[in-house]
Amino acid sequence: AQSVTQLGSHVSVSEGALVLLRCNYSSSVPPYLFWYVQYPNQGLQLLLKYTTGATLVKGINGFEAEFKKSETSFHLTKPSAHMSDAAEYFCAVSGRSGNTPLVFGKGTRLSVIA
Amino acid sequence: GAVVSQHPSRVICKSGTSVKIECRSLDFQATTMFWYRQFPKQSLMLMATSNEGSKATYEQGVEKDKFLINHASLTLSTLTVTSAHPEDSSFYICSARDRDRGGYTFGSGTRLTVV
Numbered sequence: 001a002q003s004v005t006q007l008g009s010h011v012s013v014s015e016g017a018l019v020l021l022r023c024n025y026s027s028s029v030p031p032y033l034f035w036y037v038q039y040p041n042q043g044l045q046l047l048l049k050y051t052t053g054a055t056l057v058k059g060i061n062g063f064e065a066e067f068k069k070s071e072t073s074f075h076l077t078k079p080s081a082h083m084s085d086a087a088e089y090f091c092a093v094s095g096r097s098g099n100t101p102l103v104f105g106k107g108t109r110l111s112v113i114a
Numbered sequence: 115g116a117v118v119s120q121h122p123s124r125v126i127c128k129s130g131t132s133v134k135i136e137c138r139s140l141d142f143q144a145t146t147m148f149w150y151r152q153f154p155k156q157s158l159m160l161m162a163t164s165n166e167g168s169k170a171t172y173e174q175g176v177e178k179d180k181f182l183i184n185h186a187s188l189t190l191s192t193l194t195v196t197s198a199h200p201e202d203s204s205f206y207i208c209s210a211r212d213r214d215r216g217g218y219t220f221g222s223g224t225r226l227t228v229v
Contacts, residue, residue: 041223043221043223
């Protein structure tokens with residue numbers, strides 16, 4: 001079984017400040033890990049994903065995440081927040097076989113203060 | 115990149131009627147489609163997994179007779195909410211597994227309001 005825990009349902013940062021959204025996962029098999037962003041009444045947009053290889057993954061819009069197996073974590077960071085980053089962020093985990101669904105965390109709402 | 119087209123984006127229906135939501139994979143073959151439901155300010159909850167040409171697998175607590183899923187081709191999967199009630203009002207999102215690229219592509223979602 002797989003699960004995701006996102007620490008903090010709401011994170012508020014000042015514009016230009018570091019963004020850190022935390023994600024811990026549980027998986028009985030080597031996982032694939034994902035971060036998605038969702039704007040109101042829209043679908044999900046993939047920010048980045050980890051499958052294999054380099055543990056520091058760079059995504060779109062300046063976001064990156066580091067897979068730390070020893071800590072079972074996959075935290076999302078961005079050096080400098082923009083107003084346009086305000087949205088809901090979801091961490092997700094899946095298995096590696098073809099028919100396994102994504103399992104989502106509860107989400108973290110990011111607010112950016114001017 | 116892979117695209118999943120989901121329609122309609124919004125629908126309002128009366129209690130007791132049925133609503134069909136379509137998801138089409140536009141440039142890849144979606145052998146597996148996942149259907150999620152999202153209530154306001156909550157996460158996405160998996161409702162069912164459908165594989166082309168076979169019956170869908172429903173998650174515990176999801177009524178298969180109420181949420182009919184058809185995956186008749188490699189590019190089209192549909193979810194029909196039958197005899198809709200106000201408590202079915204939600205945001206429904208499909209996700210296709212791209213067999214070749216290995217990733218997940220999401221539709222843009224359907225906001226269902228039952229009045």
